[in-house]
Amino acid sequence: MNWMAKARPSNPATPAKAPASAAAAATSRATEKPGPAASMAAAGNVRISNALKEFLWLLSDVPRARILDLGPVWQSTVTFFIEKGYRVSSEDMLREWKDFLTTEEERLRTTPVGEEPERRSLPALAEKFIDNALNYPEESVHGVLIWDLLDYFDPAVVPALMNRLYNMLHPGGTVLALFHSRSAERFHRYRIMDGQTVELLPAPTLAVHTHVFQNREILDLFGKFRSSKTFVGRDQVREALFIK
Amino acid sequence: MWHKNEGKPSPEVPQPPAGGTTKSQVTPEAPAASTVAPAPVSVAPTPAPMAITPEPAAAAPPAVGGASRIQAGLKIHGEISGNSDLYIDGELQGKIRLGGARVVIGPNGKVQADIEAGGVTIDGSVQGNIKASESVRLGAGSHVQGSVLTPRIGIDDGARLRGKVEMIKAGSTASASTTATPAAQVAESAPRAIAASAKGE
DSSP: OOSTTSOOOOOTTSOOOOOHHHHHHHHHHHTSOOOHHHHHHHHTOEEEOHHHHHHHHHHTTSTTOEEEEOSOOOHHHHHHHHHTTOEEEEOOHHHHHHHHHHHHHHHHHTSOTTSOOOOOOHHHHHHHHHHHHTOOOTTOEEEEEEETHHHHSOTTTHHHHHHHHHHHEEEEEEEEEEEESSOOSSOEEEEEEETTEEEEEEOOOSSOOOOOOOHHHHHHHTTTSSEEEEEEOTTSEEEEEEEO | OOOOOOOOOOOOOOOOOOOOOOOOEEEESTTOSSOOTTSSSOOOSSOOOOOOEEOOTTTSOGGGTTOEEEOTTEEEEEEEESSSOEEEOSEEEEEEEOTTOEEEEOTTOEEEEEEEEEEEEESSEEESOEEEEEEEEEOTTOEEESOEEESOEEEOTTOEEEEEEEEOOTTOOOOOOOOSSGGGOOOOOOOOOOOOOSTTO
């Protein structure tokens, strides 16, 4: 599929010219009660995501695309993709990583006296974790939602994660990632409300914000990918899309 | 271009008929004379009498009145089949095939099994592939590792799912995949719209 030959989606902030009838309908809608997404936008816990819109556009030509969400599972996100005919997989990577480390610590702690437990370096642990957590065939996934997890993962995990994601992605597949330009004030999880709206849900902190990625670091991280696009929001969160 | 299928189907709760058969080996948790250590599920050395008995209606949980129950503190290793509703609050390892009946995994329930039923409600832990011909609901305290194939799914906030969700046609009776990892399973059934019945949705 030629991803680049497709018509670009219009920017939600600058809608394309609409016919007169559509304009009249829009005027009519303006007087109606705002929908839930609009209400939440007013409350400040959603963000309009240009990257999400482009992510969906890139997938729109793929029949029954397989989406991998690396955040927690949400009804709204699953429903959104299923209604498009996509297949959805969910792997709450940050929580799984935390559980994995807890299990490893427990294993070391409970090793009987006299038996030397097998100790593994953090990169080795990361490899083991990724092997287990992302056990998907090569080139089987068309879209990956990383959200802002890379900011929170231990740096030892990130290279292994990126390698695995690249191998899992179908050629032309795309990754959506968010990066904080400064340390995040609190931990959020993300769920999709509609084609361009993401809700931010404050959540108990699973991990500390370990690293603020600079632009060059981000590009290096996704160095194998053939194309990238970045959107910077007013909230100092950078949205990035990468195409394999 | 992405505003397809905007209609929202209504949530559905299946009401399968009661009655059926089960076959399993059951041991009480406490006095296990010869358990298979360190496996989490103990296995009776000899076939034990049936322990999955229909409870009086008053004692049954409201969601599955009249269902067979595996109480907390029981461990079962084996296959459960039939067409009776089933409530599991203990531990089960093996296979569950209940046709169009309904399976409820309680908050203490720990299931390591592929589940094939009409409706599946999970508030505990399940490791295995789930196929429901009617609906699946993942409660807030649920932890599922495996694939979910169903025409309708409800996911409460706080549910944990490691695996994939795929839509199948309602009433589909094809066997669920028995592969352990979500990656190894690729079902090519037609997608269907699903019911959004989660809390706060």
